Amino acid sequence: MADYNRWMNERLYDAAATLPEAALFEDRGAFFGSLFATLGHIVAADLIWLNRFVQLPALAELRGPLSALPAPTGLRDRVADSLPMLRERRVQTDVVICDMVRRLEPVHFDEVVRYGNTAGASQAKRFGPLLQHFFNHQTHHRGQASTLLFQAGVDVGVTDLNALIPHEA
Template identity: 35%
Template sequence: MIGAEYCRTMAAYNAWQNKSLIDALEDLPPGELGRDRGAFFGSIFATINHLLWADGVWVARFDGGERPSGSIADSPRLTEHLSDWRPAREAMDQRITGWAAKLSDHDLEGDLTWYSGSVGREITRTKALCVVQLFNHQTHHRGQIHAMLTAAGAEGYVTDVPFTPDGD
């Protein structure tokens, strides 16, 4: 399904997109972050918090590290201010990039079993599918955030995977 190189590519893409997102968020008037815009989690700020929380949950399943506290219902309130969210987001992106850098194709084989609080039961899926979920979920919510940002008057930014900087 996927290999380690896919994970490294998507981890780099994720970090780049979040850097662009941070820049856009910092240019918004403060009241725009918390305004309910009718998205699934309501506001831009609630959505970026949910995404940070979910990334932490998934990566903890992959690397065995610390998982964020709370449930999906608590996730929109993971941090209180953009000044708290930004360093947490940057640390999460480093964690994802570091995890991906160490992966081999073999690490993506087999199943992953976890208890899902959102559906109230144990689930087993292939590791590869779960990794795809991590990156797909990021893209899904960042698309919502991008739409909310542009609706709030922020300048859009490039989101296409082929334009991910390659470090030069």
């Protein structure tokens, strides 16, 4: 899922880069309004979750690389002011995500992550289902972003995870 995440993000940002800047910020009636805000939400949410995940001892070494990135506290927090800056944040975040999954062992999925959600409520949940939510959330909002791009006249092309599954002879 981390590789699919990175691959799809590259495709979305390549497609978004073909639009004029005004089109990126145009309110298109989506949940977050514009394509830029939708892409920014995905980065902000990823950073919020990653900052929670690195509290697990197995992921503690990622705190350093993560500390170089913004630490949003809200799902609408803006983490960049331009598409090139947002893309750089996206790339850096994807590096941390890929590094995270390489460190994981099956035993880690049953560990409990304790955190306060964005509304301030205390939470204690198993890491495995949270990680599933993390990747599902990205996929959900990338679907919205690809729709916004299509509505703006840009076809992202193949978006299926199946495209990355190697063919077996």
